Amino acid sequence: MAGALETAGRVLLVGGGNMGGAMLRGWLEAGLDPAAVAVLDPNGAPLLADIVSRGVRLAAAPAEVERGADTVILAVKPQVMEAVLPTLLPLLADDTLIVSVAAGRTVASIEAALGERPVVRAMPNTPALVNRGITGAYPNARVTGPMRARAQALLESSGPVEWVEREALIDAVTGVSGSGPAYVFLLAEALAEAGVAAGLDPALAMRLARHTVAGAGELMIRSGDEPAQLRRNVTSPNGTTQAALEILMADDGFGPLLRRAVLAARDRAEALSRA
C-alpha cells in the first residue's frame, strides 16, 4: 500500500475534521509522507494537533497554502462547500484532481464552482480511522486512468474502494456505509441499555455490547460465510437467539426499520444536492 501511495503526489486536505482527519490518519498509517500533505482548516483542525507535530503542514487560509497539489480532497460540510470552493481556485492547476467526500454535493455543483476539471465524488466512512473503512466512488469523464489510480490509492489506504457506475448511487452508498457506522454505534448503545433492563450493571452491559458488536463485525470480515449463515450459527432451534430473532425479524422489525432509515439518509443526500 505504501508503494501505491508513493504515486499520490502532493495532497491538500480541505477540512481536517472527523472524516478528513480519519482519512489523513489512514494515509499516514499506510505510509504517505507527512511532508506531502497540507491541511487547510481555518480553526487549526484541533482533532489533528498530534498529526501536525509529525510534519503535516497546516494552513488557516488558502493564501497560506503552497500551490501545486496534485490532489485536493474536499472534506468540509456540504453547507460550506459553496463558500469554500471559489477560494481554492488560485491553488488549482488544470489537471489537479479533486476528490470530494461531501454528502449530497454533486460533481456538477463542484464543476459549477471550479470549472470543468477531473472530479471524483467519494463517500468514505469514519472506520477509516482504524483502517476498517469502505468507500464508494464515482469519477467524472475528465478523470484519467492514472488519476483514478491515484484516487484509489488514497481512498483504499483505509479500506476497499467500490467504484459505482452512476453518480446517483453515491447517495445510496451514503445511506448504507457513509452513515452506517452511526447505526452500528446506536445498536451498541441500545444493546447496552437492554442489558441494563435485563439486570446488568451499566458498565458491564456496555463492555458486553461493545465487544459483541466489534467481535461480530470482525468475524463477518474474516469468515468466508454470509452474515445470514453466521446468524444461523448462533441460533439454536428453540433456543435463546430464536426467541430474540422472532421479535427482531417480525414484519415491523429490524429489517423494515433499517430500510426506512437507509432510504431517509439517501433521500437527505439527494435533497442536499438540490439545496
Ligand SMILES: NC(=O)C1=CN([C@@H]2O[C@H](COP(=O)(O)OP(=O)(O)OC[C@H]3O[C@@H](n4cnc5c(N)ncnc54)[C@H](OP(=O)(O)O)[C@@H]3O)[C@@H](O)[C@H]2O)C=CC1
Ligand atoms: N463524518 C462522517 O462520518 C462522514 C462525513 N462525510 C462528509 O465529510 C465532510 C466533513 O464532515 P465531518 O468531517 O463530519 O465534519 P467536521 O465538521 O468534523 O469537519 C469539517 C472540518 O472543516 C473545517 N472547515 C470549516 N470551514 C472550512 C473552510 N472554509 N476551509 C477548510 N476547512 C473548513 C471545520 O472547521 P470548524 O469545525 O472550525 O468549522 C472542520 O474542521 C462532510 O461533507 C460530510 O458529508 C462523508 C462520509 C462520512
Ligand SMILES: O=C(O)[C@@H]1CCC=N1
Ligand atoms: O451525516 C452526514 O451527513 C455525513 C455523511 C455520511 C456520514 N456523515
